[in-house]
Amino acid sequence: MKLLVTGGAGYIGSVVAALLVEAGHEVVVLDDLSVGHADAVPDGARFVLGTLREAAPPLLDEGGFEAVLHFAAKSQVGESVRHPELYWDRNLGESLALFDAMRRSGVGRIVFSSTAAVYGEPESTPILETDPARPTNPYGETKLAIDVTLAEYARLHGFAGVSLRYFNVAGSYGRYGERHLVETHLVPNVLKVPSGEAEHASVFGEDYPTADGTCVRDFIHVVDLGRAHLLALDAAVPGAHKVYNLGSGSGYSVRQVIEVCREVTGHPIPAVAGPRRPGDPAVLIASSAKIQEELGWRVERDLTEMVKDAWEFAQR
Template identity: 60%
Template sequence: MSQHKYLVTGGAGYVGGVVAAHLLEAGHEVTVLDDLSTGFREGVPAGAAFIEGRVQDAARWLDASYDGVLHFAAFSQVGESVADPEKYWTNNVGGTMALLAAMRDAGVAKLVFSSTAATYGEPLSTPITEAAPTAPTSPYGASKLAVDHMISGESTAHGLAAVSLRYFNVAGAYGAHGERHDPESHLIPLVLQVAQGRRESIAVYGDDYPTPDGTCVRDYIHVADLAEAHLLALDAAEPGHHLICNLGNGNGFSVREVVETVRKVTGHPVPETPGPRRAGDPAVLVASARTARERLGWNPSRADLADIVADAWAFARREERDA
C-alpha cells in the first residue's frame, strides 16, 4: 500500500483513534479533526496532526492534498438521541452534509463512513445481512441511515468512492486506545468496572429471552479487527459506488457469557443484579459479515471473547494506574 494522506474526523474517539493508529502504522499521513466533545486529546495517536474543530467546519482545513476521509465524528448514545433528537440530526446529519460539501469543493473523492447496525432496528431474522430491512428504532440509528442515503446519492451524482461499515458491538482495546465513554453504556467496560470495584454489580436486563441462557445475545468485534476493515475499505472503494458492509464476528455471546468471561479473565467476582427487559432490546443481534469478507478481503483474527476481554481489561488497569 503506497503512502496517502487522510483526514480522520472524530479521530480522538475510541474507534477513530484506533483506525488513525493503524493508518499511521501502515505509513500514511494522518490529520485528526475532532472537537473533543466526546473524544479525548490523549486519544489522538502520536504522529497524527491534530485540529481541534467541528466537522461542520471541515472546509476550513480540507484541501486537494488529501486522498480521502474516514468519518467517525458522530454522537452515538441511543437513549440520548431519544431525549434530544435535534442534537443528532444537527451533528450527525448536518455535520456530514457539510463534510460532503467540503469534499466536493476540495476534489477529495474517497470516503469511509462509520455506520452502525442500529440502522436495522429489530431484525426479522439473524444473522443480519445488508439486504435486511432498515427500520431504526432511535433517532441515532435514523441519523446514521440518513447519512448512508446521503452518501449513496453523492456517489451516484458526483462519483464519490464510498464504503459504509455498519458495526455491531465493538469491544477490546489496542494498546493505549480503549473505551472511555462518559457515561459508559457498553457491556464489557461496565462489567470490568465491577471487577475493578468501581461499580457494585452489573445489571442484567431480562433473563427470559429465547436464548440458551435467557439473556440477550450480541455480536462482539475486536476494535483492531474493525480498524483493519477500514484500511481494506479504502482500497476497495470505487468511484461512483457506495458499498455497505456489516462488520461483526458472526458469533453471538450472551450477557451471562460476557459476565462469566470477565470473571475468568480478571479473577474477580462480578455480582449480578437482575432487572426487567429493556424496551426495544432484541433477543439476538448477530451479523453476517460475508460481504466484508468477499468484497474487502476482511478476515477478523481476534474473535475469541476471552482475548477481547483481556485486551479491554489491560486497558482498564492502565487507565486506573494513570488516574
C-alpha cells in the first residue's frame, strides 16, 4: 500500500515508518521537523517537509494513497498547560486540515496515535476503553477531541478509523530512538546519569499507596507499539471508529525502572526523592484485553529489553 505517515521523523513515527518500509509498503513521511529529525526518516521512505495544513492537501491530491498513520502532534503536558492555544491549533487544528484533505482525496483509512492521557485520573485500573474520558490537561483534551472528530468522520464520511491509546513508550529500533529537545520521559532521563548528563535520577514522591511507595506506570517497547499500528491498519473498517488501549497489564514503579537501569548500565545511578508532583495518580495502567482478543496483539518485550535498547541508542 501507499501510505502517508505524518510525524514520521519523530520517535514513534520513525519506528512505525521503518516497520512499514520493511513490510514492503510505499511510505511517504510528512513532518515539519519542529520536534522530529530528518535523519530519522527511514531509508526507502520519501520525505516531504511541511505542516499538515500546507503540505497534506497537495500531497494527498497526488493520488494512490490508501491510508494515513497520524503521529504529528505536540505532546508535552506542561507546555500544553502553559500554552493551551498552541496545542488546540497544532493538534486539533492541523488534524482537522488533514482529515478534510483525506476526505476530498478519497483516502478514508487512518490509524491515529492517541493517548491514555484522555482518561485523566482513573477511578480504577487497569483502564478499559469504556471508562470515562476526563483529561486533566490541554494535551489530553486535544487528543480526545481528535478521537471524537474521527468518530464523526467515520459516521458522516465513511472513514475507517482506529485510535490507539497508550502511556509510556521506551526502547529503540536500530537507529530509531528517543531524541527530544525537552526530555520528560523517565527512562531516557534516568539514563542521563550513566551518560554523564545528570548527577542523579529524580523521584517525585515516595509515599504513594504502592508496593515501594513510588508511582506505577505502564511502559511499552516502541517496537511492540509499532506492531500494534500495523495490526490496526489492517483492522480498520469503513464507517467505524475503533479505540484500543495498549498496556502491559501490570506496570512498573519508578524505583523498579531505576533499578533496571542500574542493572543494564552497571552504573549505581543515585536517586534523589522529592515531593509529589500535583496531579500524579499513584497507578496508571491500561488494559490491552480488547486488542489482544480482537487483533491478537501481545506485549513481547519487557522493561529490561526496553532499557537495553534505549541505552544502546543513547550511547550512539
